[in-house]
Amino acid sequence: MLGGTFDPVHLGHLRSAVELREVLALDRVHMIPAHVPPLREAPGVCSAERLTMLEAGIGDAPGLVADGRELQRDGPSYSTDTLVTLRRDYGEQTRLVMAVGHDAFLRLSEWHAPERLFELAHVAVIDRPGHDAPLPAALESLITGREAQDAEALFARPAGGVLRIRLPSRMDISATDLRERLAEGRSIRYLLPEAVEAYIQSRNLYR
Numbered sequence: 001m002l003g004g005t006f007d008p009v010h011l012g013h014l015r016s017a018v019e020l021r022e023v024l025a026l027d028r029v030h031m032i033p034a035h036v037p038p039l040r041e042a043p044g045v046c047s048a049e050r051l052t053m054l055e056a057g058i059g060d061a062p063g064l065v066a067d068g069r070e071l072q073r074d075g076p077s078y079s080t081d082t083l084v085t086l087r088r089d090y091g092e093q094t095r096l097v098m099a100v101g102h103d104a105f106l107r108l109s110e111w112h113a114p115e116r117l118f119e120l121a122h123v124a125v126i127d128r129p130g131h132d133a134p135l136p137a138a139l140e141s142l143i144t145g146r147e148a149q150d151a152e153a154l155f156a157r158p159a160g161g162v163l164r165i166r167l168p169s170r171m172d173i174s175a176t177d178l179r180e181r182l183a184e185g186r187s188i189r190y191l192l193p194e195a196v197e198a199y200i201q202s203r204n205l206y207r
Ligand SMILES: Nc1ncnc2c1ncn2[C@@H]1O[C@H](COP(=O)(O)OP(=O)(O)OP(=O)(O)O)[C@@H](O)[C@H]1O
Pocket: 003, 004, 005, 006, 007, 011, 012, 013, 016, 099, 100, 101, 102, 103, 104, 105, 126, 127, 128, 129, 170, 171, 172, 173, 174, 175, 176, 177
């Protein structure tokens, strides 16, 4: 699972998904837009449009799935609730991984039921350029004893571990920067898939 606000999806997300799948030999990466992101203000673009952009961005990429399951629930889109549904789909013994960028990981101890999260999945932390702040004390204690040195050690169990990953193509791209560029009438070309740019232009989003 790679969840996000995806407002809009960009190449930082998509390359991370492709490389996670390769590096961890995953069958599938479910990219799941948050309907109601729990720890940030409501996005300017509705979840249905963010899902449409994600579908356009993924195109026919093997193993990547634009998964709209969080749009089916009201209230904050807690990742534990989503992982419960993925667990139900894949069964108790399947190894599940929730991937987050380092910036999102830093706030994990503020999430809804973080201990429960580790009963449901492993957490893979993706290194992200410009985001190297040290872990807060509450997070350090949450992950004590959970860190795995490599994928083999992580996957000895179906859930409960933490793995830090430095993916080959780290990209200094953020949705915040894309929204600012669009608001200022500057180019976003080559920072996200052309199909997503075309959708944004056709709907005049982020102006
Ligand atoms: N360039 C990137 N490289 C690696 N991980 C990323 C990158 N951009 C986002 N992520 C991760 O993808 C997930 C979803 O991110 P999100 O949709 O919030 O994108 P964002 O670019 O961080 O957006 P915003 O600037 O609006 O906060 C988070 O776990 C985030 O850390």
